Amino acid sequence: MARLPVYQRILLELVRSGTATVSSEQLADMARVNASKVRKDLSFLGSFGTRGSGYDTEFLLSHIDKELGLDADWPVVFIGIGNLGRALARSQGFTSRGFRVSGLYDVATELVGTTVGVHVVRHLDDFEADAAVDPPAVGVIATPAAAAQDVADRLVGAGVRSLLNFAPRVLRVPSHVLLRQVDLSIELQVLSFYLSHRDHPASASVSSPLPHPVGLSPVEPG
Amino acid sequence: MARLPVYQRILLELVRSGTATVSSEQLADMARVNASKVRKDLSFLGSFGTRGSGYDTEFLLSHIDKELGLDADWPVVFIGIGNLGRALARSQGFTSRGFRVSGLYDVATELVGTTVGVHVVRHLDDFEADAAVDPPAVGVIATPAAAAQDVADRLVGAGVRSLLNFAPRVLRVPSHVLLRQVDLSIELQVLSFYLSHRDHPASASVSSPLPHPVGLSPVEPG
DNA sequence: GTTTGTGAAGTTATTCACAGCG
DNA sequence: CGCTGTGAATAACTTCACAAAC
Incomplete structure (x- = not known):
């Protein structure tokens, strides 16, 4: 549902x-x-x-x-602590109600050791050892597109069975792994569709009653 | 569709x-x-x-x-140049194929004047004057929740007729304004639903064949 | 009186299956 | 032959409308 x-x-x-x-x-x-x-x-x-x-x-x-399943407590690791990864790892929606940040990883030496919220960014090379101690349930990939498949392979290799991929690349994973591909710009394209059928010079006379494109209505996280 | x-x-x-x-x-x-x-x-x-x-x-x-409508050229302004705003404004999906970054705005003095990609962050107070010269078609709100409604009001006041709101707050806008609320953590909740019906101790014996939760399959933007 | 829970009706979306075109 | 385009069949979803519960 x-x-x-x-x-x-x-x-x-x-x-x-x-x-x-x-x-x-x-x-x-x-x-x-x-x-x-x-x-x-x-x-x-x-x-x-x-x-x-x-x-x-x-x-x-x-x-x-x-x-x-928000009464559970799934450990989540974030790979790729760029602008998007940082935004996700800090957002209340990703760090409460069923989920727990268990690790932040990147390969950029200038990022490793810095803190995001209460968590310290670790080098991706430390991931496997960390995962052996505290096995993560979910991996959030926010790396550049070129790195996404390698990261996914490493996550799956370490036993992660669910991935959320924000990198703009289709990932291949074994069938037992849950994967959701997320594309932030899809929202803009949907808006564009409505825009073009309402405001576009070429279709100014369109009279079909398009449904109002109302998306999800998030409420204030804690 | x-x-x-x-x-x-x-x-x-x-x-x-x-x-x-x-x-x-x-x-x-x-x-x-x-x-x-x-x-x-x-x-x-x-x-x-x-x-x-x-x-x-x-x-x-x-x-x-x-x-x-991706053959059009809609000017887009980004309000709130934090981690998320920066990630969105730099992403290829938001800056190509029908859209053009027309301005980046924030109120943090340490951000104003810095560059994100090829664009300089301007103070939100400059927005109305800029909008009079180059009227934006779409506004992307990535501010803290508390600021989102005020920002939306200013955007609408300046003639913006489409908003994409990433702030976790439901916005009120006039009916002629297109609004899409986006909640990044919804994806995680959807994953959580499948997780809990597959891995949760309390439902380990669930045998109903859940559909595989495959989301959008984005491809590499240029 | 108010509001849920739910069969029945109505609507929209998906899949089937195949004629027809290249 | 292979593959599209599409009517017909099927399934899923949405809305209506109202009896039952508070």
Whole structure:
């Protein structure tokens, strides 16, 4: 269920702001979807609502967290501590709720030894030894494209079974390894599609009612 | 059509590697989808394939580019030149194929005047004057969450009609403004979902065949 | 009265399967 | 022959609408 993370974020904000209950309609507004959809989605997890008053935010959040596996504690290593890697490793979304930074690695000698948040950047050559002591579950690759496949091979070799690849290159991994390729510029291309069908000189007369391109609605992380 | 950017990326790589034609099955493999889906998707754009041999990569790419609006030249401003903003502004995906960096802005005096790629970071206070000269079409917000709404208001006030928000806060904008909220940690949560249904101690016996979580398959930008 | 949970209806997307073109 | 393009069949998803629960 691809909308679960969205509900999770919204509920997290509601819990933090002290809201005790929320109706499907309120949740739907915040997630920018239909209220029935929210109810169908949530009924998939079980009957957690109270008719007449809505859902208990804290109770519902804990169940979504469990469903998403955010009640676990997966060690995550970050490879490639450039601008993007640093941004990811420091972001609350990547360092809380189910995940724990277990190591930051790079090959640039001027980066090795520096600190990012509370963590010290180590040389990639130390990775295998570190992994033997504290085996990482997830590897986040934010290296240049040319290095990504080698890094992926080393991660897989060290037993990492899940990869998140931000480098703009398609990776080959064994079938038992979970891989998600992430391309930040896809968002811009989607925007471009709507832009061109709305503002483009060549299509100024397009009258088809395009749906409003509303993406995920993240809420404030801690 | 949400898969168009994926095909675009794959075709871009194929064209660069000198591949002249590609069959729907090859494309499907690379995009990790079904071959009929590729054909249906592409037939939506018109009849660009040649029966018996496949699609001309260059010809097809140019048509997808046109459909996505990547043949236009939208000026993009980046607000918030921290780690993420810098990573985005430097990435090929954000600075080519339909987009042009028209300005980088921040409020940190130690950042103002520094260069990112070929561009100089300017103070946010200069934005309105700059925008009057070269009106930006798209604004990319990569500020801290607390600043995001103010920045969005200023961008909209200056006539920007499309926003891409990477700050973890839901923005309110007038209905004529296109807004996409992007949350980088959603990818990790999706991974977490699969992780927990595969590796989690509590569900080690789950036998339902989860689909392999393969995301977008970006290819090397120039 | 309010709001959930859910069958039924409606809609959209995916896959099949094959005629028709190169 | 190989491969596209596409109607028909299938499946997935979304919305409606309302009975049951609080």
